Amino acid sequence: MxxxxxxxxxxxxxxxxxxxxxxxxxxxxNALSYTYVDTGAMYRAVTLYALENGIDVNDSEAVAxxxxxxxxxxxxAGTKSLVMLNGEIVEKRIRTLEVSNAVSEIATIPEVRRxxxxxxxxxxxxxxxxxxxxxxxxxxxPDADLKFFLKADEDTRLTRRYEELSERDESISLKQVxxxxxxxxxxxxxxxxxxxxxxxxxxxxxxxxxSIDEQLSYILxxxxxLKSIDSLSQA
Numbered sequence: 617m618x619x620x621x622x623x624x625x626x627x628x629x630x631x632x633x634x635x636x637x638x639x640x641x642x643x644x645x646n647a648l649s650y651t652y653v654d655t656g657a658m659y660r661a662v663t664l665y666a667l668e669n670g671i672d673v674n675d676s677e678a679v680a681x682x683x684x685x686x687x688x689x690x691x692x693a694g695t696k697s698l699v700m701l702n703g704e705i706v707e708k709r710i711r712t713l714e715v716s717n718a719v720s721e722i723a724t725i726p727e728v729r730r731x732x733x734x735x736x737x738x739x740x741x742x743x744x745x746x747x748x749x750x751x752x753x754x755x756x757x758p759d760a761d762l763k764f765f766l767k768a769d770e771d772t773r774l775t776r777r778y779e780e781l782s783e784r785d786e787s788i789s790l791k792q793v794x795x796x797x798x799x800x801x802x803x804x805x806x807x808x809x810x811x812x813x814x815x816x817x818x819x820x821x822x823x824x825x826x827s828i829d830e831q832l833s834y835i836l837x838x839x840x841x842l843k844s845i846d847s848l849s850q851a
Contacts, residue, residue, distance in 0.1 A: 623846055624650070624744030625839070626759075628752035631766035632812060633716075633800050634773035634780075636823060636831070637748040640766070642697065643832050645746040648839070653739050655749035655756070656719075657699035658688050658732050660710035663722045665701060673718040680727035688735065713781055713788055716796055720803035723750075729809050750804055753815035762842070763818040764835065772824045773797060 627650070629641050638654050645652035663673065665686055671678050689700045698707045709715070722728055736756050740747055747756065753763035768776075778793045804812040814820065819838065823831050 622843075623761075624742070625761035625842075626740055626743050626757050627746045627839075628757050628760040628763045628815075628818075629746065629748040629766065630750055630753050630763070630812070630815070630818065631748075632750075632773070632804065634777040634797060635766040635768050636776065636828065637766055639828055640823075640831050640835075641746045641748040643828060644835060645697075647832065647836060648744075648746070651739070651745045652697045653690065653736060653745060653747045654697060654699060655732065655736055655747060655752065657707070657710060658735070659723045659728070660715050660719050661688055661699050661701040661706055662686060662728055662732070663715050663719045664706055664710050666722065667714065667718060673721045676725045676727070679722060679725050683727060683731050688732075708784075711780070711784065713785065713792065713796065716781075717799070720800045720807075724803060724807040724809060726809045733810075750812040751810040753818050754813055755810045758815070762839065763815045765814040765818040765820050766831075767820065767822050768824040770797070 627644065629637050629644075631637050638656065641654070642652050644650070662679075662683075666673055666679055666682065669682065671682060673679065685702075687702050689703075691698045691700050691705060698705050699710065700706065733751075733756055736747065736749075736752075739745065740757060743761075749756070753760055753765070774790070774794055774797060777797055778788070778790055781788050781793060821831060821834065826834075
């Protein structure tokens with residue numbers, strides 16, 4: 617690598633639902649002019665396809681059978697990155713409570729994980745990428761240049777999720793959202809295939825009382841320090 621070439625990092629951001637992973641990852645990708653990949657949206661898109669085609673999300677064989685009918689891609693980048701299902705933008709449709717209630721079941725299916733992990737690894741092979749999910753630093757990119765694990769207390773996560781969902785459906789109750797949050801936590805952390813787990817070398821950020829801008833500034837400072845170290849090592 618010549619001194620004029622800048623190494624583009626692979627950055628993994630993991631954590632439970634409603635810890636603000638996607639919002640932070642999008643802003644970070646924008647700040648760095650990197651590609652952003654929302655892996656959670658990919659699993660949601662598969663879930664949406666299954667639900668809209670009458671597939672039982674608990675029937676792993678039936679779900680596996682439809683995977684060849686699904687093509688996923690992204691339109692735009694950074695905060696404007698939108699997931700596309702078979703060429704159609706489905707960003708709003710994948711954010712419903714119905715999809716949220718079923719996505720963790722879909723994510724436990726090994727065939728689904730193999731298909732999406734392989735695609736995620738292709739997307740990030742050249743670096744210059746920010747990817748968020750639940751197994752990015754442990755399975756998708758175990759050798760990522762930087763790994764962050766976000767967490768927040770349950771009350772904070774509940775408030776965030778309720779505000780997000782109630783904007784789309786005013787009939788949603790706080791209890792429904794809490795039940796969904798706890799259900800997803802249980803499924804994500806106990807599934808056999810690639811469970812939610814903090815990577816040993818991940819930097820943990822408890823953002824219960826941190827704004828997105830505070831989190832972004834903290835991460836950018838770490839990245840700038842790493843770039844300085846890389847520059848010195850190449851000198």
